[in-house]
Amino acid sequence: MKARVVEPWLLEPVERFVRESGCRLTLIMTPAGQVLAQYGFTRAVEVMSAAALGAGIAASTGEIVRMLAEPAFQALNHQGASHGIFLGHFDSPRGPLLALVVYGADTSVGLVQLFFEDLVTDLAAAAPPAPPRGPVLAADFERDLNQSLATLFR
Amino acid sequence: MSLVNFTTREITCKIVYYGPGRSGKTTNLQYIYGRVPDDRRGRMVSLATQTDRTLFFDFLPIELGSISGFATRFQLYTVPGQVYYNATRKLVLQGADGVVFVADSQVRQLDENVESLQNLQANLLEQGIDVRTIPVVLQYNKQDLPSDLILAPEELDDQLNFRMVPALGASAVSGKGVFETLRAISERVLRRLSEEQPA
Numbered sequence: 011m012k013a014r015v016v017e018p019w020l021l022e023p024v025e026r027f028v029r030e031s032g033c034r035l036t037l038i039m040t041p042a043g044q045v046l047a048q049y050g051f052t053r054a055v056e057v058m059s060a061a062a063l064g065a066g067i068a069a070s071t072g073e074i075v076r077m078l079a080e081p082a083f084q085a086l087n088h089q090g091a092s093h094g095i096f097l098g099h100f101d102s103p104r105g106p107l108l109a110l111v112v113y114g115a116d117t118s119v120g121l122v123q124l125f126f127e128d129l130v131t132d133l134a135a136a137a138p139p140a141p142p143r144g145p146v147l148a149a150d151f152e153r154d155l156n157q158s159l160a161t162l163f164r
Numbered sequence: 165m166s167l168v169n170f171t172t173r174e175i176t177c178k179i180v181y182y183g184p185g186r187s188g189k190t191t192n193l194q195y196i197y198g199r200v201p202d203d204r205r206g207r208m209v210s211l212a213t214q215t216d217r218t219l220f221f222d223f224l225p226i227e228l229g230s231i232s233g234f235a236t237r238f239q240l241y242t243v244p245g246q247v248y249y250n251a252t253r254k255l256v257l258q259g260a261d262g263v264v265f266v267a268d269s270q271v272r273q274l275d276e277n278v279e280s281l282q283n284l285q286a287n288l289l290e291q292g293i294d295v296r297t298i299p300v301v302l303q304y305n306k307q308d309l310p311s312d313l314i315l316a317p318e319e320l321d322d323q324l325n326f327r328m329v330p331a332l333g334a335s336a337v338s339g340k341g342v343f344e345t346l347r348a349i350s351e352r353v354l355r356r357l358s359e360e361q362p363a
Contacts, residue, residue: 158228162201
Protein backbone atom coordinates (compact mmCIF):
# COMPACT_ATOMS: atom_id res chain seq x y z
CA MET A 11 0.00 0.00 0.00
CA LYS A 12 1.25 3.48 -0.86
CA ALA A 13 0.97 6.52 1.31
CA ARG A 14 -1.51 9.18 0.16
CA VAL A 15 -0.30 12.75 0.41
CA VAL A 16 -1.70 16.20 -0.26
CA GLU A 17 1.59 17.49 -1.68
CA PRO A 18 4.36 15.40 -3.30
CA TRP A 19 7.15 16.48 -0.91
CA LEU A 20 5.45 14.58 1.91
CA LEU A 21 5.55 11.21 0.17
CA GLU A 22 9.14 10.09 0.56
CA PRO A 23 9.60 11.04 4.24
CA VAL A 24 6.31 9.40 5.19
CA GLU A 25 6.97 6.19 3.26
CA ARG A 26 10.46 5.99 4.74
CA PHE A 27 9.02 6.43 8.25
CA VAL A 28 6.42 3.70 7.66
CA ARG A 29 9.04 1.33 6.28
CA GLU A 30 11.59 1.87 9.01
CA SER A 31 9.31 2.13 12.03
CA GLY A 32 7.20 -0.88 11.03
CA CYS A 33 4.00 0.97 11.98
CA ARG A 34 0.57 0.01 10.62
CA LEU A 35 -1.14 3.38 10.29
CA THR A 36 0.30 6.87 9.99
CA LEU A 37 -1.42 10.24 9.75
CA ILE A 38 0.22 13.62 9.31
CA MET A 39 -2.23 16.43 9.98
CA THR A 40 -2.62 20.05 10.98
CA PRO A 41 -3.64 20.93 14.56
CA ALA A 42 -7.14 21.58 13.14
CA GLY A 43 -7.39 17.95 12.02
CA GLN A 44 -6.82 18.45 8.29
CA VAL A 45 -5.04 15.42 6.84
CA LEU A 46 -1.84 16.10 4.88
CA ALA A 47 -0.62 12.52 4.49
CA GLN A 48 -1.80 9.08 5.48
CA TYR A 49 -0.73 5.50 5.23
CA GLY A 50 -2.80 2.40 5.95
CA PHE A 51 -6.34 3.77 6.02
CA THR A 52 -8.62 2.38 3.36
CA ARG A 53 -11.48 4.92 3.47
CA ALA A 54 -11.00 8.65 3.25
CA VAL A 55 -13.82 9.29 5.69
CA GLU A 56 -12.35 6.99 8.35
CA VAL A 57 -9.02 8.74 8.18
CA MET A 58 -10.83 12.01 8.85
CA SER A 59 -12.45 10.58 11.99
CA ALA A 60 -9.06 9.46 13.27
CA ALA A 61 -7.60 12.89 12.46
CA ALA A 62 -10.41 14.70 14.30
CA LEU A 63 -9.87 12.56 17.39
CA GLY A 64 -6.08 12.87 17.24
CA ALA A 65 -6.30 16.64 16.86
CA GLY A 66 -8.71 16.73 19.81
CA ILE A 67 -6.29 14.81 22.02
CA ALA A 68 -3.41 17.07 20.98
CA ALA A 69 -5.44 20.24 21.50
CA SER A 70 -6.73 19.29 24.94
CA THR A 71 -3.33 18.03 26.10
CA GLY A 72 -1.73 21.23 24.81
CA GLU A 73 -4.20 23.30 26.81
CA ILE A 74 -3.52 21.37 30.02
CA VAL A 75 0.21 21.80 29.45
CA ARG A 76 -0.32 25.52 28.89
CA MET A 77 -2.32 25.80 32.14
CA LEU A 78 0.57 24.17 33.97
CA ALA A 79 3.01 26.62 32.31
CA GLU A 80 4.99 23.70 30.93
CA PRO A 81 6.75 23.72 27.54
CA ALA A 82 4.59 22.42 24.65
CA PHE A 83 4.17 18.63 24.72
CA GLN A 84 6.17 16.63 22.19
CA ALA A 85 4.61 13.17 22.20
CA LEU A 86 2.01 10.96 23.85
CA ASN A 87 1.91 7.19 23.78
CA HIS A 88 -0.75 4.65 24.69
CA GLN A 89 0.31 1.03 24.85
CA GLY A 90 -2.70 -1.22 24.27
CA ALA A 91 -2.89 -5.02 24.32
CA SER A 92 -2.29 -5.46 20.60
CA HIS A 93 -1.78 -1.91 19.32
CA GLY A 94 0.09 1.14 20.47
CA ILE A 95 -0.89 4.71 19.63
CA PHE A 96 1.75 7.39 19.34
CA LEU A 97 0.84 11.07 18.92
CA GLY A 98 3.69 13.43 18.15
CA HIS A 99 3.62 17.21 17.84
CA PHE A 100 6.29 19.02 15.82
CA ASP A 101 7.06 22.25 14.04
CA SER A 102 7.68 22.29 10.30
CA PRO A 103 8.36 24.98 7.69
CA ARG A 104 4.61 24.76 6.97
CA GLY A 105 3.69 25.39 10.61
CA PRO A 106 2.87 23.08 13.51
CA LEU A 107 1.91 19.53 12.54
CA LEU A 108 0.82 16.34 14.26
CA ALA A 109 1.66 12.72 13.57
CA LEU A 110 -0.71 9.99 14.69
CA VAL A 111 0.90 6.55 14.47
CA VAL A 112 -0.64 3.16 15.22
CA TYR A 113 1.79 0.27 15.62
CA GLY A 114 1.53 -3.41 16.45
CA ALA A 115 3.50 -5.95 18.44
CA ASP A 116 6.00 -6.36 15.60
CA THR A 117 7.62 -3.02 16.51
CA SER A 118 7.92 -0.86 19.63
CA VAL A 119 7.31 2.65 20.88
CA GLY A 120 11.07 3.10 21.03
CA LEU A 121 11.49 2.44 17.33
CA VAL A 122 8.49 4.58 16.46
CA GLN A 123 9.88 7.47 18.51
CA LEU A 124 13.35 7.05 17.03
CA PHE A 125 12.13 7.16 13.45
CA PHE A 126 9.61 9.89 14.28
CA GLU A 127 12.56 12.14 15.02
CA ASP A 128 13.98 11.27 11.59
CA LEU A 129 10.59 11.96 10.04
CA VAL A 130 10.52 15.46 11.55
CA THR A 131 14.01 16.15 10.17
CA ASP A 132 13.15 14.72 6.74
CA LEU A 133 9.96 16.75 6.48
CA ALA A 134 11.77 19.95 7.47
CA ALA A 135 14.36 19.31 4.75
CA ALA A 136 11.81 18.39 2.08
CA ALA A 137 9.22 21.13 2.62
CA PRO A 138 9.24 23.76 -0.13
CA PRO A 139 7.86 27.23 0.61
CA ALA A 140 4.07 27.27 0.71
CA PRO A 141 2.73 28.10 -2.76
CA PRO A 142 0.45 31.13 -3.07
CA ARG A 143 -3.20 30.19 -3.26
CA GLY A 144 -5.49 31.60 -5.87
CA PRO A 145 -9.17 30.87 -6.59
CA VAL A 146 -9.71 27.11 -6.50
CA LEU A 147 -13.22 26.56 -7.79
CA ALA A 148 -14.85 27.76 -10.97
CA ALA A 149 -17.23 30.67 -10.52
CA ASP A 150 -20.18 28.51 -11.60
CA PHE A 151 -19.67 25.87 -8.93
CA GLU A 152 -23.30 26.14 -7.74
CA ARG A 153 -24.62 23.79 -10.44
CA ASP A 154 -22.22 21.05 -9.33
CA LEU A 155 -23.01 21.76 -5.70
CA ASN A 156 -26.76 21.50 -6.27
CA GLN A 157 -26.37 18.21 -8.13
CA SER A 158 -24.13 16.80 -5.42
CA LEU A 159 -26.44 17.86 -2.59
CA ALA A 160 -29.45 16.41 -4.41
CA THR A 161 -27.83 12.98 -4.34
CA LEU A 162 -26.64 13.43 -0.78
CA PHE A 163 -30.10 13.85 0.78
CA ARG A 164 -32.47 11.32 -0.72
CA MET B 165 -8.46 26.84 6.33
CA SER B 166 -9.80 24.45 3.71
CA LEU B 167 -7.29 21.90 2.50
CA VAL B 168 -6.85 21.69 -1.26
CA ASN B 169 -5.00 18.80 -2.90
CA PHE B 170 -4.28 19.83 -6.47
CA THR B 171 -2.62 16.48 -7.23
CA THR B 172 -5.63 14.32 -6.41
CA ARG B 173 -8.07 17.22 -6.88
CA GLU B 174 -9.63 17.01 -3.45
CA ILE B 175 -10.97 19.72 -1.15
CA THR B 176 -11.64 19.29 2.56
CA CYS B 177 -13.51 21.95 4.52
CA LYS B 178 -14.29 22.21 8.22
CA ILE B 179 -17.75 23.40 9.28
CA VAL B 180 -18.51 24.01 12.96
CA TYR B 181 -22.06 23.97 14.38
CA TYR B 182 -22.01 26.49 17.22
CA GLY B 183 -24.70 27.67 19.65
CA PRO B 184 -25.99 27.50 23.20
CA GLY B 185 -26.53 24.24 25.08
CA ARG B 186 -29.47 22.10 23.91
CA SER B 187 -30.11 24.28 20.85
CA GLY B 188 -29.95 21.26 18.53
CA LYS B 189 -26.42 21.15 17.13
CA THR B 190 -25.96 17.42 17.68
CA THR B 191 -29.49 16.78 16.39
CA ASN B 192 -28.53 18.48 13.10
CA LEU B 193 -25.60 16.11 12.66
CA GLN B 194 -27.64 13.08 13.70
CA TYR B 195 -30.26 13.92 11.10
CA ILE B 196 -27.63 14.37 8.39
CA TYR B 197 -25.99 11.08 9.42
CA GLY B 198 -29.33 9.29 9.14
CA ARG B 199 -30.17 10.66 5.70
CA VAL B 200 -26.85 10.52 3.87
CA PRO B 201 -26.08 7.25 2.02
CA ASP B 202 -23.49 5.02 3.73
CA ASP B 203 -20.94 5.48 0.96
CA ARG B 204 -21.08 9.27 1.30
CA ARG B 205 -20.41 9.52 5.02
CA GLY B 206 -18.07 8.22 7.69
CA ARG B 207 -18.78 7.14 11.22
CA MET B 208 -20.28 9.81 13.45
CA VAL B 209 -17.98 10.32 16.39
CA SER B 210 -19.55 11.75 19.55
CA LEU B 211 -17.52 12.58 22.62
CA ALA B 212 -20.41 12.97 25.03
CA THR B 213 -21.20 12.67 28.73
CA GLN B 214 -23.19 9.72 30.11
CA THR B 215 -26.32 11.81 29.67
CA ASP B 216 -25.52 12.43 26.00
CA ARG B 217 -24.52 16.07 26.43
CA THR B 218 -21.66 16.95 24.10
CA LEU B 219 -18.46 16.96 26.14
CA PHE B 220 -15.85 17.76 23.48
CA PHE B 221 -17.36 17.53 20.01
CA ASP B 222 -19.41 15.51 17.57
CA PHE B 223 -17.79 14.84 14.23
CA LEU B 224 -19.28 13.69 10.94
CA PRO B 225 -17.32 13.55 7.67
CA ILE B 226 -19.43 13.65 4.52
CA GLU B 227 -18.53 13.49 0.85
CA LEU B 228 -20.31 16.19 -1.12
CA GLY B 229 -19.21 14.83 -4.48
CA SER B 230 -17.42 16.48 -7.37
CA ILE B 231 -17.51 20.29 -7.42
CA SER B 232 -15.71 21.91 -10.37
CA GLY B 233 -13.70 18.72 -10.77
CA PHE B 234 -12.65 18.53 -7.11
CA ALA B 235 -13.81 15.68 -4.87
CA THR B 236 -15.20 17.76 -2.03
CA ARG B 237 -15.46 16.62 1.57
CA PHE B 238 -16.94 18.45 4.53
CA GLN B 239 -15.99 17.77 8.11
CA LEU B 240 -18.95 18.70 10.31
CA TYR B 241 -18.21 19.41 13.97
CA THR B 242 -20.36 20.52 16.87
CA VAL B 243 -19.10 22.27 19.99
CA PRO B 244 -20.34 21.76 23.56
CA GLY B 245 -22.83 24.55 24.18
CA GLN B 246 -22.72 24.77 27.94
CA VAL B 247 -21.06 27.97 29.15
CA TYR B 248 -18.31 26.28 31.17
CA TYR B 249 -16.95 24.35 28.19
CA ASN B 250 -15.47 27.43 26.51
CA ALA B 251 -11.94 26.02 26.42
CA THR B 252 -13.07 23.07 24.32
CA ARG B 253 -15.19 25.29 22.08
CA LYS B 254 -12.08 27.27 21.22
CA LEU B 255 -10.19 24.11 20.33
CA VAL B 256 -12.91 22.82 18.03
CA LEU B 257 -13.23 26.21 16.36
CA GLN B 258 -9.57 26.13 15.26
CA GLY B 259 -9.25 26.09 11.48
CA ALA B 260 -12.98 26.38 10.80
CA ASP B 261 -13.93 27.37 7.25
CA GLY B 262 -17.53 28.15 8.14
CA VAL B 263 -19.86 28.32 11.11
CA VAL B 264 -23.51 27.36 11.49
CA PHE B 265 -24.92 29.14 14.52
CA VAL B 266 -27.82 27.05 15.83
CA ALA B 267 -30.08 29.30 17.89
CA ASP B 268 -32.83 28.01 20.16
CA SER B 269 -36.03 29.79 19.12
CA GLN B 270 -37.64 29.58 22.56
CA VAL B 271 -38.36 32.99 24.10
CA ARG B 272 -36.72 31.98 27.38
CA GLN B 273 -33.50 31.05 25.57
CA LEU B 274 -32.94 34.44 23.95
CA ASP B 275 -30.29 35.58 26.44
CA GLU B 276 -28.40 32.29 25.98
CA ASN B 277 -28.44 32.79 22.20
CA VAL B 278 -27.06 36.32 22.49
CA GLU B 279 -24.40 35.22 24.95
CA SER B 280 -23.34 32.30 22.74
CA LEU B 281 -23.16 34.52 19.65
CA GLN B 282 -20.98 37.00 21.54
CA ASN B 283 -18.85 34.07 22.70
CA LEU B 284 -18.46 32.94 19.08
CA GLN B 285 -17.24 36.37 18.04
CA ALA B 286 -14.81 36.55 20.96
CA ASN B 287 -13.41 33.08 20.27
CA LEU B 288 -12.99 33.80 16.57
CA LEU B 289 -11.30 37.09 17.33
CA GLU B 290 -8.91 35.33 19.69
CA GLN B 291 -7.82 33.27 16.68
CA GLY B 292 -7.43 36.37 14.57
CA ILE B 293 -10.63 35.79 12.61
CA ASP B 294 -13.10 38.60 12.07
CA VAL B 295 -16.64 37.24 12.23
CA ARG B 296 -17.45 39.48 9.24
CA THR B 297 -15.05 37.57 7.02
CA ILE B 298 -15.81 33.94 7.87
CA PRO B 299 -18.89 32.34 6.28
CA VAL B 300 -21.67 32.16 8.89
CA VAL B 301 -25.24 30.92 8.62
CA LEU B 302 -27.87 31.24 11.34
CA GLN B 303 -30.37 28.47 11.98
CA TYR B 304 -33.42 29.26 14.13
CA ASN B 305 -34.16 25.82 15.48
CA LYS B 306 -37.25 24.52 17.29
CA GLN B 307 -39.65 26.49 15.11
CA ASP B 308 -42.03 23.53 15.48
CA LEU B 309 -42.77 24.42 19.13
CA PRO B 310 -46.05 26.24 20.00
CA SER B 311 -45.97 29.79 18.74
CA ASP B 312 -46.44 31.31 22.19
CA LEU B 313 -43.18 29.70 23.34
CA ILE B 314 -40.95 30.79 20.50
CA LEU B 315 -39.81 33.88 18.65
CA ALA B 316 -40.55 34.12 14.94
CA PRO B 317 -37.58 34.16 12.55
CA GLU B 318 -38.09 37.91 11.97
CA GLU B 319 -37.92 38.59 15.71
CA LEU B 320 -34.79 36.45 16.03
CA ASP B 321 -33.29 38.30 13.07
CA ASP B 322 -33.76 41.56 14.98
CA GLN B 323 -31.95 40.17 18.01
CA LEU B 324 -29.20 38.06 16.43
CA ASN B 325 -28.74 38.76 12.75
CA PHE B 326 -27.29 42.23 12.71
CA ARG B 327 -24.80 41.20 10.02
CA MET B 328 -27.63 40.07 7.72
CA VAL B 329 -26.20 36.62 7.07
CA PRO B 330 -28.45 33.86 5.68
CA ALA B 331 -30.90 32.73 8.39
CA LEU B 332 -33.17 29.72 8.19
CA GLY B 333 -36.00 28.46 10.38
CA ALA B 334 -35.67 24.81 11.28
CA SER B 335 -36.92 21.87 13.27
CA ALA B 336 -33.84 19.70 13.42
CA VAL B 337 -35.61 16.89 15.23
CA SER B 338 -37.85 16.38 12.17
CA GLY B 339 -35.17 17.42 9.70
CA LYS B 340 -36.93 20.55 8.53
CA GLY B 341 -34.36 23.14 7.54
CA VAL B 342 -31.35 20.91 8.22
CA PHE B 343 -30.58 20.29 4.57
CA GLU B 344 -31.23 23.92 3.66
CA THR B 345 -28.81 25.03 6.37
CA LEU B 346 -26.11 22.69 5.10
CA ARG B 347 -26.71 23.93 1.57
CA ALA B 348 -26.44 27.57 2.66
CA ILE B 349 -23.15 27.13 4.52
CA SER B 350 -21.76 24.94 1.71
CA GLU B 351 -22.46 27.65 -0.84
CA ARG B 352 -20.82 30.33 1.26
CA VAL B 353 -17.74 28.29 2.07
CA LEU B 354 -17.24 27.13 -1.52
CA ARG B 355 -17.92 30.61 -2.88
CA ARG B 356 -14.98 31.81 -0.85
CA LEU B 357 -12.83 29.21 -2.60
CA SER B 358 -14.01 30.46 -5.96
CA GLU B 359 -13.47 34.14 -5.24
CA GLU B 360 -10.70 35.02 -2.91
CA GLN B 361 -7.19 34.17 -1.99
CA PRO B 362 -7.35 32.64 1.47
CA ALA B 363 -4.83 34.13 3.86
